[in-house]
Amino acid sequence: MQSLKRILSGIIGLVVLLGIVWLTTQMPASPAPGSPVAQATNSPAAAPASRATATPRLVTDGLPAIAVDRLPPEAWDTIALIDRGGPFPYQKDGATFGNRERLLPRQPSGYYREYTIITPGSADRGARRIVAGDAGELYYTDDHYASFRRVVR
Incomplete structure (x- = not known):
């Protein structure tokens, strides 16, 4: 009788835990105050491909998300170039991104490509990039990796 109670308690606990995990992955994340997700600085009408209404949230890879309309306008230009296949302004655009920092989901070598987001006033390529995965996913960094x-379209 005791062992049956333990088994049932374990099953109930597991079901509750799975329910909590499922709920937390389905709920939108609250952006941190002052983060680019929390600040509306650009017009959604100017975002590429009329996909600007996406709601940022945490996705299964665990990375925070940002709606495409919250990116700097120069990032929209880069995404449009990626969608068209170029031409790109920098020779290194489209080069393999090695994910050495291991911040993106692990994938085989060559899966990710990096693209420069032009930074007005910068004498070099700057720190902003879009990293694109072979499956079409996009990641934004403004601090050089x-x-x-994750970019939500």
């Missing part, structure tokens, strides 16, 4: 956000 120290952190990433």
